[in-house]
Amino acid sequence: MEKFTTLDAIVAPMDRPNVDTDAIIPKQFLKSIKRTGFGPNLFDEWRYLDHGEPGQDCSTRPLNPDFVLNQPRYQGAQILLARENFGCGSSREHAPWALLDYGFRVIIAPSFADIFYNNCFKNGILPIVLDAEIVDQLFREVEASEGYRLKVDLEAQTITRPDGTVIPFEVDEFRKHRLLNGLDDIGLTLQHADEIRAYEERRKQEAPWLFSAGASGE
Amino acid sequence: MAGKTLYDKLWDSHVVRDNGDGTALIYIDRHLVHEVTSPQAFEGLRLAGRTPWRVDANLATPDHNVPTTDRSHGIADPVSRLQVETLDRNCAEFGITEFTMNDPRQGIVHVIGPEQGATLPGMTVVCGDSHTSTHGAFGALAFGIGTSEVEHVLATQCLVLKKSQAMLVKVNGQAAPGVTAKDIVLAIIGEIGTAGGTGYAIEFGGEAIRALSMEGRMTVCNMAIEAGARAGMVAVDDTTIDYVRGRPWAPRGEMFERAEATWRDLHSDADARFDRVVEIDAGDLRPQVTWGTSPEMVVPVDARVPDPAEEADAVKREGMQRALAYMDLKPGTPITDIAVDKVFIGSCTNSRIEDLRAAAAVAQQAIDAGRKVADNVRLAMVVPGSGLVKQQAEAEGLDAVFRAAGFEWREPGCSMCLAMNADRLEPGERCASTSNRNFEGRQGQGGRTHLVSPAMAAAAAIHGHFVDITER
Numbered sequence A: 001m002e003k004f005t006t007l008d009a010i011v012a013p014m015d016r017p018n019v020d021t022d023a024i025i026p027k028q029f030l031k032s033i034k035r036t037g038f039g040p041n042l043f044d045e046w047r048y049l050d051h052g053e054p055g056q057d058c059s060t061r062p063l064n065p066d067f068v069l070n071q072p073r074y075q076g077a078q079i080l081l082a083r084e085n086f087g088c089g090s091s092r093e094h095a096p097w098a099l100l101d102y103g104f105r106v107i108i109a110p111s112f113a114d115i116f117y118n119n120c121f122k123n124g125i126l127p128i129v130l131d132a133e134i135v136d137q138l139f140r141e142v143e144a145s146e147g148y149r150l151k152v153d154l155e156a157q158t159i160t161r162p163d164g165t166v167i168p169f170e171v172d173e174f175r176k177h178r179l180l181n182g183l184d185d186i187g188l189t190l191q192h193a194d195e196i197r198a199y200e201e202r203r204k205q206e207a208p209w210l211f212s213a214g215a216s217g218e
Numbered sequence B: 001m002a003g004k005t006l007y008d009k010l011w012d013s014h015v016v017r018d019n020g021d022g023t024a025l026i027y028i029d030r031h032l033v034h035e036v037t038s039p040q041a042f043e044g045l046r047l048a049g050r051t052p053w054r055v056d057a058n059l060a061t062p063d064h065n066v067p068t069t070d071r072s073h074g075i076a077d078p079v080s081r082l083q084v085e086t087l088d089r090n091c092a093e094f095g096i097t098e099f100t101m102n103d104p105r106q107g108i109v110h111v112i113g114p115e116q117g118a119t120l121p122g123m124t125v126v127c128g129d130s131h132t133s134t135h136g137a138f139g140a141l142a143f144g145i146g147t148s149e150v151e152h153v154l155a156t157q158c159l160v161l162k163k164s165q166a167m168l169v170k171v172n173g174q175a176a177p178g179v180t181a182k183d184i185v186l187a188i189i190g191e192i193g194t195a196g197g198t199g200y201a202i203e204f205g206g207e208a209i210r211a212l213s214m215e216g217r218m219t220v221c222n223m224a225i226e227a228g229a230r231a232g233m234v235a236v237d238d239t240t241i242d243y244v245r246g247r248p249w250a251p252r253g254e255m256f257e258r259a260e261a262t263w264r265d266l267h268s269d270a271d272a273r274f275d276r277v278v279e280i281d282a283g284d285l286r287p288q289v290t291w292g293t294s295p296e297m298v299v300p301v302d303a304r305v306p307d308p309a310e311e312a313d314a315v316k317r318e319g320m321q322r323a324l325a326y327m328d329l330k331p332g333t334p335i336t337d338i339a340v341d342k343v344f345i346g347s348c349t350n351s352r353i354e355d356l357r358a359a360a361a362v363a364q365q366a367i368d369a370g371r372k373v374a375d376n377v378r379l380a381m382v383v384p385g386s387g388l389v390k391q392q393a394e395a396e397g398l399d400a401v402f403r404a405a406g407f408e409w410r411e412p413g414c415s416m417c418l419a420m421n422a423d424r425l426e427p428g429e430r431c432a433s434t435s436n437r438n439f440e441g442r443q444g445q446g447g448r449t450h451l452v453s454p455a456m457a458a459a460a461a462i463h464g465h466f467v468d469i470t471e472r
Ligand code: SF4
Pocket: B063, B064, B108, B109, B110, B129, B131, B347, B348, B349, B413, B414, B417, B418, B435, B436
């Protein structure tokens, strides 16, 4: 996983609550067996005027000029400003993959759906929860000034506005540590392989039916 | 000291180690696998030169991409076919049990786990699918995970988790006839909202939940995720034990008795403390119908489409306006005036035998009254949750009832719940659906979804519009 330390980038506003994973990456693109290449289909149904299918050349498709990410002022944005319950719906990790592939590294919202929030950290995206009021202010500022940027510092847990004011944010210590260092979760867990085996031995005594060979029913 | 909640008991019995940073390493007893969220996980495993930690803890089946029509020629869409073949190949390579597309036990992963007894009380159950919460109906800790976590479970049989808070949703009293598990859970979501359960594990309790069959409890737990909670659960009782006994993967004989003795303790202690308690009265409930593009946008069938003008919160008001525009509905329209183009009875929420019986009973009534699926309904389809549900339904003659009333009877799979296979809504089409999500484009781009119970969906098919089934 790519590590995340600091980011100074353009902010794009996604001004609607309950943006679900079906909207972030529509299901037809879930048929891919790869982890990459989802960026051109991020928000596909909102972004293009035609119906998207996997394997299409997106550069020739008609863009929806009203969709926020298609506006010239938000090109190159790496910070997405969103409303409550962002990422609700399915567990598909294709949603953070698509956001990442498009270029987003930070998402700011008043709240996130649990699984999506968790999936972001596994892919080097930092989801930041801020008070609804502050998010509201940021929406107004982003819309008022073209080229609006924010500076995000994960180590310091701060967001710095263009005028220099600082907004602190919370993040779980363990998540911060992993993201800052780009650590491999599986490698970390396997350091405790002995403890996993010891647990299994104990459970085989306590609850042997959990270890009987499945389909045979024995 | 306060007693333990069911969630505490399940959590405590699965802690491999406390990481000391607010997380714990939690052991996973059962891992269900399907074709959409697993290919990248297997690929990751292979790239790192790792092998599954415990092959026999896994059970796989393809469900999202499989056709619900004749399967003898395989899958027509090459992209879907590749994904299903990739699952077959991965399972064969790593030695994982898979019910392949033409196996009679194939079906929606959340239907086959319980059906096989692969889901047992007291287990931790995970799957790369958010509706894994379904399995919590057995007094299990069950939740959906992303693909990185699928790989993590394959490689280590564990997950690094932070404990959630505990919420109790108590459904008191008795539901009127015609008010089903689906109506109960939709009403709960309407009450607490789609983010109401975020950060919580929800235990569903109270008289009305105790009165539900296992099928009904699965329907309720299935939609815990629509209420924002990763996990939903119901305490173990006789209903649970009776359902599990004799299932192919369940323990037998003396081992079953030993297991049962521990399962009987899987309930919250009387003095357990919850971080949040919500109570609703089942006696007040009517059949529910969603009108918008989020499951919380739901009203009783005898109500009207709400008016955004009456919503004080600006963000919510805009959300409602957008939803009404997408759904092509006007505020104040009686729900029973809404006509439907298609009807879908199926999905991991409502495709079990009991659901099909409820829908078939409505179809039978129609036949007896000399009626069939209404002319304005282009397609009314019934998609059983698994091959075994299909067999059972056919043994009971339900397929014949459906066919005679003008419904199509299909092969098992996710089907039009998310339209990854060929079953979908065309732009602008309106559907009465027993599935769980009414997001924009969920059942096909531009399609409009109304979530309802199986009996309500069947009645909508017969009448061509929503009707209050408790009225007749
Ligand atoms: S039936 Fe629908 S909700 Fe259930 S697993 Fe399949 S696609 Fe997901």
